[in-house]
Amino acid sequence: MPRTLFSRLRALLILLPVFLLTSCSQSTDWGFPEGVSSVNDASLSLWQGAWIAAGVVGVFTLILILWPAVFHRGKKDGPEFPKQTQYNVPVEVAYTIIPFIIVAVLFYFTVERQNIITEKTDTYAHEITVEGFQWSWQFGYPEAGEKAVVTGTPTQPPTLVVPLGERVRYTITSNDVVHGFWIPAFMIQMQNLPGVTNELEFTANKLGEYPGRCNILCGRNHSQMLFTVKVVTPAQYDAYLETLKGSNA
Incomplete structure (x- = not known):
């Protein structure tokens, strides 16, 4: 093997781990935290398995590409073809x-995992409505009354308050175009479709605040269609519902 080619391959092998590790964080779950929601528990292993399969196929394909390029290169004194x-x-x-x-x-x-994630039950503890519109969100809390809604704007994203450890059913709609209700940390995404009511149930399992956004291009201010998910204790959630009742009395 020519020295220059060997040097290039060696440099590539040295730099490859650097490129792979530049996107790593303190998370050990391949980009997604574990146990944040009930959906994570169902889909994280699928996510990891898909990446393992992709890695194996990618390495095998790379070998098939490099092998003839390195070991079957044309020789100066060889035939033209x-x-x-x-x-x-x-x-x-x-x-x-x-x-x-x-x-x-x-x-x-x-x-198999999709059926688990989208399964509907009669044992959910709360219900929240999620309506997407250009270009923000409106979250409704029927337990606190019909007028208990939180409406955001592109400049003031709303906060979706959910209880810790209690199953919530989300009724997902849109009043204009297609949007995407997406909470990356929860590994949750469902489309808001005009004229269609989608439902999704899950349980938030860790306190904290998590970013959410629309992940379907929906117009000029799509990038500003953001919201925050705030997971609170059940007692704090009940107090929040009482606050909504009082503000809409």
Whole structure:
């Protein structure tokens, strides 16, 4: 192998971990915290497994690319064209079957986890309505009355207050265009569709504040369609509902 080529490959191998580690944080869960919501518990292992599968396929593909580039390079004293080969049936069959198996396995586990995440029950403790509009959010708390709503603006994003450890059903709608109700830390996303009512149930399991946003391009101020999720204790949540009742009395 020429010295210059060897030096380039060695530099690439040295720099590769640097690029991979630049996006790492103190989290050990591959970009998503563990146990923040009931959805995390169901989908985090799927997320990690998908990345493992992608990594294996990526490394194998990289080897297939680099191997001929390094070991089958044209030689100065060699023929103008290397030996040409065609129709390797076993390889072509393998290239067809292996991707099919990978996709089928990922599809199976995705559907399985999706059914768990979108399951509706009769045991939820609270209900909150989530309406998206250009370009903010309105959160309603039916337990505190029909007028108990929190409406945001692009310059003043609203806060979605939810109780710790209690299952909440979210009724998700839109009054204009398609929006995306997304809480990254909770690994939750569901579309707000005009004329369609979607429902989602989950439990918040850690106190704190978490950013939320619209993740579907919905117009000029899409980037300002933000909100904050604030997870509080059940007692604080009950007090918050009483505050909403008082402010709308």
